[in-house]
Amino acid sequence: MKRQVVSWLVLLIISLVTVTGCTDSIDINDLALVMAIGVDTKGTSHQVEVTAQIARPADAVGQTGAPTGGTGEPTWTAKAQGRSLFEAMRNLMRYASRRIYFAHNKVIVFSEAYARQGLADAIDFFSRNHELRMRTWVAITPKKASDLVATKTGMQVIPADSIEKMFRYSGFAAKAPRINLMQLEADLLSPTSDPVLPKVDLLQNGLAMSSTDKKKSETQVELAGAGIFERDRFRGWLTNRETQGLLWFISPPHSRVYVFGCPTSDQKVSVEIKKYHFTLMPKWLKNRLSYDVSLDDDAQLVEVGCRYSLFDPGNKKAVEQQVNQRMETEIRQVWRRMQKEKLDFLRLGDHLKAMYPWRTESHRDDFDQLLPSIQLTLHIHTQLRSAALLQQPMTPGNP
């Protein structure tokens, strides 16, 4: 009896080790780690073309001791078509020697042509797939997405990593909003908001990588504004000014730089805004909706070409006024564009709902129609607080 029990136990343990096939286990070197995805339309039919930038670990990592792949290319770009996004992705497997794995994907780039047909399908796929992270950056490009994904760009070994970092530190440049998949989905699902995506473009005049090859310029990926959507369909591009105004609302910049001419000479003054406080306050007044925007900021002189010092209160005032003016222009421009397009890409509806949860209900379907009638009240208050390390302008020959 006892012997039987023991032999069953032994059998059980042996089968535990030998029979189970390590369910779902796949080693990391059998995965093709996708770093960036580009989505294009193919021809006139509704075919989807997917471009994937896949890391080649052996070459993407420096000295490892292990034999390297030999080509010296840190990534490998593959392209496949299909009737749907998923089919196209599966078709990638026809080229790929490893299982395509999306969990480390950094960026998804849609082409303008694809975006015009609507993104709902793609967003559904990307959020339904358990491998994709919701914090992946999403962008739109007027060029072909495949070109963007295939471009070697930036200082990182892996181009997609460069784009990822570019987005992460885009707050300094303040040229495009930062939108990840989660935000895009939130905008899409919100009854009032309309999505907006950063625009990425190919910059032709980047410098050559090697100094011997000075004439040939390298293509680089750059942040170049924003594209607005009606529901999930692409509608148009924002201008540079409008994008800068947009950033205050949806993607607060780390710092802003304004350059003006000097009052007396043709030199220039640069001002940097690092600390600011932006509030957006919806108000119902006699059944009329208005928004109070207030922007309190501290400015700092960073570059002064003309000869004036901060000790002169008149100069200080002048600079502050100029900053105020610039900011007002930006915000008014994007506001006008919003009213013109009747698209709530500034997420005004969400703010309204946060303030007046019940009153918004009645407008949830026609909020876009309400937009042109909304009044904007702007309170901008700039204070020039510092001239950094130099209180007096640098005057040649004058210690």
Place this chain on the structure above:
Amino acid sequence: MDTLTAMRYQTAISSVLAYNVFLIKEILVDNSDLIERPFTVTLDHELDGVIFYIDGLSNNQLISQALLDPLIHKSLEQELLGGSRQQSIGTIEKILVTNPEVKIVKTVGEAIDNLLTGESIVVVEGLSKAFTMGTKGWEARMPSEPATELVVRGPRDSFTENMRTNTSLLRRRIKDPMLRLKTQKIGTRTKTAVTIAYLEDVANQRIVMDVQERLQSIKIDAVLESGYLEEMITDARHSPFVTMKTTERPDAAAAAILEGRVVIISDNTPFSLIVPSYFWDGFMASDDYYASYFLGTFSRIIRLIALVISLTLPSLYVLLVSFHQEMIPTQLALSMAAGRESVPFPVLVEVLLMEIAFELMREAGLRMPRPVGQAVSIVGSLIIGQAAVQAGLVSPIMVIIIAVTGIASFAIPSYATSFTIRFLRFPLLLASGMLGLLGFTAVLYVLTVHALSLQSFGEPYVAPIIPFRPSEQKDSLLRVPWWKMNTRPTFAKEKTRQPDPLDEQRKGQKSG
């Protein structure tokens, strides 16, 4: 023992010397180390006697000084009184009884038992009893620096194989009349002396009784090391966890006694057992108490990290690399993938390969003669580390994982606990290799529940963490300064070490 011998064994000592000598020599026949030394004492009558002792176990000098000299001197000094033969015999008995360590035995068996522990037996013509004389004395190792529990700061002596030396080391540390050293003999053939040491007024009576009962119930022919006892009386018979702490440090044993624990000292081994002990005791070193309390607490936290690393790191690596690649930061994922680019095995096999290589290296180095042992470790680290990577057998990260795990396991002070952890790593590893995080969690869960179910002499094994005992936190993860260390573990009878000086002060202020 055949029946004839058994019969002889039980025979009472007779008044006929020759018969006694015959019996003793028959029972211990063919023993070259049995020394029979006849002597004659001339008082009023000539009286014959024989001294038996075991060569090597008894101190020859002591025999001649303490035994023979008085007898012979007495016979020289003795005036002829004209007493009867019986009176002379009485005189000899008086002389013998003056020896400081004398016992009188009535049977041959008792005499032989004592003889075999190193005492000398004196049988005298006409006396139906034998005298055992405390002449034990053999070559013994002096207390030297402990080999397994090294400290940076602390006493450098350790227990030896001689139990008497060991008890004296304890006595020297605890000069308390309440210190009890109860000895009993265990092992039908080895008759090993086993002493339990405790403080009568501090140790919990229940625990002392428990220890005694368990020791008495041991039925075994031989006890050659305290490990025999440990397995015979442990609560967790089929468990990789050790529920008794072993130590060869007298200071650690004394500290345990002072905390109200019971120390079991076995003859012929420097390793004594401390009961009851907690799982966490394996992570405490004597240094913690001697060095500054900052250092003590810091070291304990480090050792706890060592526990986690030693137990889980290889498993975590396996489950991340073969199941949950999304959890790894991209840069690291690329490095891992790059390192594994030319490795022909699955991760689990790779880990097992390296783990086995490491264990081999450790095992080989452990038992090698010292000069060879160094060669093993140098060759091992060279071959296993650099060459295995260059040969494409394992990835560079794997070498780091195994090395860190190995070092972490060495950072655990108790060898037994360290082994437990090292051993438990393998089921975790297999489970993570087969089922990923799910398997890892399941096995860890089973292990935790098992540890929680254990007891050490009535005390929960994972205490004072679970169940949480607030007063014992002073000496668990933290090591509070000595002026705050004023309570003993909750199982002690007397729970206060000394009143808190600050409390005293406050009381003084209130009343004053």
